[in-house]
Amino acid sequence: MIEVRQVNKIFNDRPVLIDVCATFESGKVNMVIGKSGSGKTVLLKSLVGLHSIDTGQIFFDGRDFHTLKQKERIEIRKEVGMLFQGGALFDSSTIEENVMFPLDMFTNDTQQEKLKRVNFCLERVNLHGINDLYPSELSGGMQKRAAIARAIALNPKYLFCDEPNSGLDPQTAIVIDNLIKEITYDFGITTVVNTHDLNSVLSVSDTIVFIYEGRSWWNGTKERMLTTDNQELNEFLFSSEIMRRIKT
Amino acid sequence: MNVFFHVGRYVAFLVKVFSRPEKHTIWIRQFFKEVQKLGLSSTGIIILVSLFIGAAITIQMAYNITSPLVPDYVISLTTRDTMLLEFSSTIISLVLAGKVGSNVASEIGSMRVNEQIDALEIMGINSSSFLVLPKILAFVFFIPFLVIISMFVGIGGGWLSTVFMNVITPQDYIEGIQLAFIPYYVTYSIIKSLVFAFLIVTISAYQGYYVSGGALEVGKASTKAVVYSIVMVLLFDLILTKLLLS
Ligand SMILES: Nc1ncnc2c1ncn2[C@@H]1O[C@H](COP(=O)(O)OP(=O)(O)OP(=O)(O)O)[C@@H](O)[C@H]1O
Ligand SMILES: [Mg+2]
Secondary structure, X not given: OEEEEEEEEEEOOEEEEEEEEEEEOOOOEEEEEOOOOOOHHHHHXXXXXXXXXXXXXXXXXXXXXXXXXXXXXXXXXXOEEEEOOXXXXXXXXXXXXXXXXXXXXXXXXXXXXXXXXXXXHHHHOOOOOOOOOOHHHOOHHHHHHHHHHHHOOOOOOEEEEEOOOOOOOHHHHHHHHHHHHHHHHHHOOEEEEEEOOHHHHHHHOOEEEEEEOOEEEEEEOHHHHHOOOOHHHHHHHOOOHHHHHHHO | OHHHHHHHHHHHHHHHHOOOOOOHHHHHHHHHHHHHHHHHHHHHHHHHHHHHHHHXXXXXXXXXXXXXXXXXXXXXXXXXXXXXXXXXXXXXXXXXHHHHHHHHHHHHHHHHHOOHHHHHHHOOOOHHHHHHHHHHHHHHHHHHHHHHHHHHHHHHHHHHHHHHHOOOOHHHHHHHHHOOOOOHHHHHHHHHHHHHHHHHHHHHHHHHHOXXXXXXXXXXXXXXXXXXXXXXXXXXXXXXXXXXXX
């Protein structure tokens, strides 16, 4: 479980996160939703110290991340898998080398054991026979899936996904969403997913936090979300024609 | 103020870069990759440039020294010393600043903007050390070879010009390059090149590492990397020459 308490983050005199509070539960898909520019990516990166925070606390199963020493932080980071908005595969390495990279760095397994694990992870995301291709030779959706495979290579306790299905067609998006959900349930991971795709929210979310202009404005479940009378959340949700039709 | 900010951050960056690597096997693999990418692959251009310049210097010397009182072998002797003292370390480093500097800055810069550096950090890896240290050591390790190659090829280029362009007789040329040889010139040149290699890689890596934005900024960073590397190489050429030769 990850607890975020009263986190503030200021970029060049401009507050980007203001008193953000949230709880992300283990074994569940916790979604963070909000408009583009509301601060979702900054929040996700602040969780693991890629951005420093100005005030507030972030607890990883009781461990206050930002007061830990560098060495202890690294221990937590090794328990984290992260899927970046653009995939962030290493483009001078093949897919196999990409997925094997965390294993190379942090295990003493033999080449054979590592290869087995790599193939298991690639299998898990439905990628076969592309071990020797480079990221630039894959489609956007395949890159995302390969990035998921790399993120789960070390059996993370925490999985962070930044817009896992932005730029994908609806069908591929569903495949990725379901994948994240299955992995979360199978391994009891604490998963945090940033998205502004309402389809994913409705299909795979367990808990939801709505970020509005840098504040944690609303939280709850998808059932409660659809009947909320929170004005800003309603404006966010029902800005599209299709959602307005669902509502009525 | 800006200058102090950058110098401070550059020093802090170097401190992070020079920390102990986490996994030696991977580190050695990286090192040899960089030797190939930054060093070996520069050999061709260095040979080409040295050949031209060696020939050009010989022709210029012959053009300048027309007095009948000065024997012809002085021309090749001067060519040799110019190569040893200045060309094969400093000018070669300027060429390498263009090639290696832009390569390092754009590689690290694009890793930054594509969040690949974040991806390394998230795995608990010291990204600056992991990415930059192998580059520094590989290039500093390899540059003396490039310098020595350049010395031989440059002097060879001068000889070719005497054979094909009728400057002085090849016999005089050969005689001149053997006269009054001072081995310290080679040492001096290599010491300079080690410092230049360090400056080129660290300045360029610094520019790439702190890029923010997109492809446009990566381009700008790689231009800055080349410009600052060249300026610093020339500044340190002056400083080291004062220290080592006077
Ligand atoms: N490194 C940075 N320096 C300065 N400001 C930043 C930085 N990163 C983000 N911001 C600002 O923080 C705000 C929130 O950005 P963030 O990337 O978190 O948005 P987001 O909710 O992830 O949007 P999107 O859905 O488009 O990805 C933006 O206004 C952005 O300009
Ligand atoms: Mg974002």
